[in-house]
Amino acid sequence: MVQSCLLMEKLKSAISQTLILSISQSNPQTLPNTCSSLHHFFNQLPQFHQMIEDLAHTNTSLFLKNKESASEFKLKGNSCFSNGENSTALRFYTQALRVAPRDVDVMGKNLVATLYVNRAAVLQKMGLFLESLRDCNRAIAICRSYSKAWYRRGKANTSMGNYADAVCDLKVSLCMERSISGKKQIEGELKLILGQNNREDFTPDVIKCNETDIHDQLQEIQLQCVETETKGRGMVSLTDIPQATLLHAEEPYAAIVSKNCRETHCHFCFKELPADIVPCPSCSMALYCSQLCQIHARGQDQQFHTNNHDISFDLSSDLENYVASVTKAIFDGVNIKQNAEHKHECGVNWPAALPAEIVLAGRVIAKSIEQNRHLGESSTIVNLELCHNYLQLDPEAKLELHISSIVLLKCLHHYYGYDIPLHGDTISQCVLLLSQIKVNSMAIVLMRSADSVDPPSSAGNHTTSTVEQVRVGQAIYLAGSLYNHSCKPNIHTYFLSRTLYIRAIDFVAAGHPLELSYGPQVGQWSCNQRQSSLKEQYAFVCSCTGCSQLNLSDLVINSFRCLNRNCLGVVLDSSVASYEQNKVNPFSCGLPLQVGRLKHDEVKRVASFLCEETASTHRIEPGFCMSCGAFRVLEASNAAVKKAEICIEGLLDSGELLTATLSNALKSLDLLKSALHPYNKRVAEAEDYLAQAFCLIGELQRSGDHCQASIKILEKLYGDDHIVIGNEMVKLASIQLSLGEQDVEESRNRINMIFSRHYGSHVDAIFPHHRFLKRVV
Numbered sequence: 055m056v057q058s059c060l061l062m063e064k065l066k067s068a069i070s071q072t073l074i075l076s077i078s079q080s081n082p083q084t085l086p087n088t089c090s091s092l093h094h095f096f097n098q099l100p101q102f103h104q105m106i107e108d109l110a111h112t113n114t115s116l117f118l119k120n121k122e123s124a125s126e127f128k129l130k131g132n133s134c135f136s137n138g139e140n141s142t143a144l145r146f147y148t149q150a151l152r153v154a155p156r157d158v159d160v161m162g163k164n165l166v167a168t169l170y171v172n173r174a175a176v177l178q179k180m181g182l183f184l185e186s187l188r189d190c191n192r193a194i195a196i197c198r199s200y201s202k203a204w205y206r207r208g209k210a211n212t213s214m215g216n217y218a219d220a221v222c223d224l225k226v227s228l229c230m231e232r233s234i235s236g237k238k239q240i241e242g243e244l245k246l247i248l249g250q251n252n253r254e255d256f257t258p259d260v261i262k263c264n265e266t267d268i269h270d271q272l273q274e275i276q277l278q279c280v281e282t283e284t285k286g287r288g289m290v291s292l293t294d295i296p297q298a299t300l301l302h303a304e305e306p307y308a309a310i311v312s313k314n315c316r317e318t319h320c321h322f323c324f325k326e327l328p329a330d331i332v333p334c335p336s337c338s339m340a341l342y343c344s345q346l347c348q349i350h351a352r353g354q355d356q357q358f359h360t361n362n363h364d365i366s367f368d369l370s371s372d373l374e375n376y377v378a379s380v381t382k383a384i385f386d387g388v389n390i391k392q393n394a395e396h397k398h399e400c401g402v403n404w405p406a407a408l409p410a411e412i413v414l415a416g417r418v419i420a421k422s423i424e425q426n427r428h429l430g431e432s433s434t435i436v437n438l439e440l441c442h443n444y445l446q447l448d449p450e451a452k453l454e455l456h457i458s459s460i461v462l463l464k465c466l467h468h469y470y471g472y473d474i475p476l477h478g479d480t481i482s483q484c485v486l487l488l489s490q491i492k493v494n495s496m497a498i499v500l501m502r503s504a505d506s507v508d509p510p511s512s513a514g515n516h517t518t519s520t521v522e523q524v525r526v527g528q529a530i531y532l533a534g535s536l537y538n539h540s541c542k543p544n545i546h547t548y549f550l551s552r553t554l555y556i557r558a559i560d561f562v563a564a565g566h567p568l569e570l571s572y573g574p575q576v577g578q579w580s581c582n583q584r585q586s587s588l589k590e591q592y593a594f595v596c597s598c599t600g601c602s603q604l605n606l607s608d609l610v611i612n613s614f615r616c617l618n619r620n621c622l623g624v625v626l627d628s629s630v631a632s633y634e635q636n637k638v639n640p641f642s643c644g645l646p647l648q649v650g651r652l653k654h655d656e657v658k659r660v661a662s663f664l665c666e667e668t669a670s671t672h673r674i675e676p677g678f679c680m681s682c683g684a685f686r687v688l689e690a691s692n693a694a695v696k697k698a699e700i701c702i703e704g705l706l707d708s709g710e711l712l713t714a715t716l717s718n719a720l721k722s723l724d725l726l727k728s729a730l731h732p733y734n735k736r737v738a739e740a741e742d743y744l745a746q747a748f749c750l751i752g753e754l755q756r757s758g759d760h761c762q763a764s765i766k767i768l769e770k771l772y773g774d775d776h777i778v779i780g781n782e783m784v785k786l787a788s789i790q791l792s793l794g795e796q797d798v799e800e801s802r803n804r805i806n807m808i809f810s811r812h813y814g815s816h817v818d819a820i821f822p823h824h825r826f827l828k829r830v831v
């Protein structure tokens with residue numbers, strides 16, 4: 055497979071130094087010239103044309119359908135099915151469906167329909183009845199007169215207790231079945247149901263919809279986009295906003311699944327793929343969780359309905375109505391007007407070979423072309439009117455954006471022809487679009503339950519429930535992009551499928567900026583770590599309150615302990631000290647220290663002390679205790695801390711937990727506590743390791759104690775009601791639940807309070823696996 059980084063390197067090495075220099079000095083005004091020069095240069099380069107051929111031509115695609123491979127996978131699936139190897143059979147049938155061309159008939163039956171019916175049989179065997187039923191529906195959607203599909207549907211409905219539907223399905227199947235043996239089998243099945251239920255007069259159920267629709271009231275809040283002093287545009291509210299108010303919900307302008315989730319998550323809605331995966335009908339790359347998502351992404355597929363001019367059967371009017379209601383339900387919701395975002399990428403190599411943000415830019419451009427076509431307007435590259443960071447980019451990044459833009463537009467040109475004019479202006483617009491995407495695209499993060507269950511032991515089975523965040527996609531939200539970042543955010547973002555939600559986590563007074571976190575937060579990292587991360591990822595210097603005003607977390611998160619046993623003062627190392635010094639120096643950051651607004655007593659004490667001292671010679675000096683001035687040699691402490699951490703982190707790597715390893719880890723924890731400040735995050739992490747280790751060997755009481763110790767430190771760093779505390783409380787509650795402790799009630803209340811504040815009524819939809827949120831012990 056053509057790899058994007060290799061391609062980029064090859065192209066880069068061919069470019070002259072003069073051109074590289076002018077690209078490195080380019081700015082938005084000179085971009086059309088540099089883009090045009092590079093395009094001109096590439097046009098004369100045979101390897102460039104070869105590369106585009108590999109990326110954009112369907113005849114070189116690795117994602118084409120292939121009848122032979124599909125038949126091979128089908129045979130393998132059949133053989134595994136007969137041997138009772140159900141999960142392997144399921145895998146082979148799904149692989150077969152991925153590569154099966156949609157319009158191929160084998161032995162008079164559509165291959166895809168046959169594969170769906172075969173897979174339905176495996177799913178039925180595996181006890182996945184709803185999945186089995188859905189596969190039958192897919193087969194019926196392709197071929198309405200497919201007797202076996204109705205028969206399997208009848209079996210699935212029987213297993214689910216939908217006897218009325220099952221009887222109808224089997225009767226339809228019976229009418230359509232030609233073979234005597236087949237008819238006998240269906241009659242047998244019918245007799246069984248009717249006999250078991252002792253009645254003839256079932257009325258069919260209404261087709262059940264399995265999509266749940268979750269609504270939380272979007273509040274009537276007047277939000278306004280305003281110019282800020284240091285952060286460009288930003289959002290404020292014109293009225294006060296109570297805590298936990300839902301203030302924003304938005305669908306993405308364009309979105310793409312993460313590369314590492316391509317095989318595990320739906321390429322449209324980003325939910326985890328079920329057992330009955332629906333592949334794209336035209337290529338073997340894209341996978342969906344349902345036919346609806348597939349149609350959303352690929353568009354309405356006319357050919358899929360052509361088999362529906364089936365032979366008519368002599369069905370009673372009741373059964374005719376039933377067939378009509380089933381097929382109608384299958385196609386319900388299929389009239390989708392939105393842009394099919396996968397259409398232009400289907401069956402070629404570039405969407406898999408190029409980095410996700412470039413493919414995302416391709417989706418943005420494709421959407422604008424489709425919209426322009428619809429309006430009868432000529433195409434230009436869309437201007438999303440979002441901010442970009444082109445001027446701040448380093449020369450290497452500017453060169454890469456130039457190359458990527460030319461490659462992307464060339465690939466799109468293969469699909470859209472002259473709707474994508476290729477010249478300096480359009481390429482430069484694409485460069486700016488890519489730099490907008492760099493600054494404004496959001497990672498779509500969904501929650502997954504990560505319950506770790508230890509193997510059965512004499513101590514029994516023990517679980518700790520944890521919340522794992524999975525970065526499933528990347529998207530552009532036009533209005534969501536107007537919110538600035540704060541390392542101490544007052545609004546919280548989360549996703550349900552592809553929809554972005556924003557909720558106030560604190561009371562926000564009218565006119566006060568509404569700021570979310572782009573990732574880094576106070577409590578997670580020290581100020582310098584946050585600043586470098588934001589600089590590297592988004593190319594801006596953060597000027598939020600967390601980075602410009604003293605806070606306890608930043609002072610203690612990486613700090614050492616004072617050598618005087620009774621002093622709880624903070625000793626900073628040089629990397630942290632300089633940042634904190636900046637915060638208290640009103641001349642260096644322009645923001646005077648406001649001691650009165652500081653929340654914690656500890657930090658107030660330190661801050662008042664510093665304010666008194668700033669006029670004299672005292673500064674925040676690395677190695678000196680900020681309370682009593684005692685000096686500590688940090689190099690030696692650092693080395694001892696690292697050694698202790700290696701011992702603790704190794705705990706969970708060793709296959710078997712030995713008493714000796716645990717006792718060494720406990721000694722290392724003591725060592726950490728004697729060197730590091732009690733609120734240092736590394737102590738919290740060490741406590742957490744020990745909590746997991748004790749849980750694994752079934753010593754739940756000790757596990758709970760270490761878990762609590764870790765939470766106590768995290769409360770100092772993040773604040774009591776932070777979502778991180780909620781997630782940690784889930785772990786603690788799972789231990790308390792196993793211990794049968796009364797305290798679980800208190801933990802549950804706290805979890806509920808924190809989660810409701812962050813997710814409102816969406817909590818159940820986001821954490822369906824969390825039994826702690828329910829009142830069932």
Ligand SMILES: C[S@@+](CC[C@H](N)C(=O)[O-])C[C@H]1O[C@@H](n2cnc3c(N)ncnc32)[C@H](O)[C@@H]1O
Nearest residue numbers: 285286287441535536537538539594596597598
């Ligand atoms: C997603 S945009 C937010 C909207 C943007 N301010 C605008 O005018 O369109 C991100 C950009 O806003 C600015 N920004 C956001 N948060 C900031 C902060 N805490 N400090 C400084 N600049 C910030 C940076 O220029 C960053 O690249």
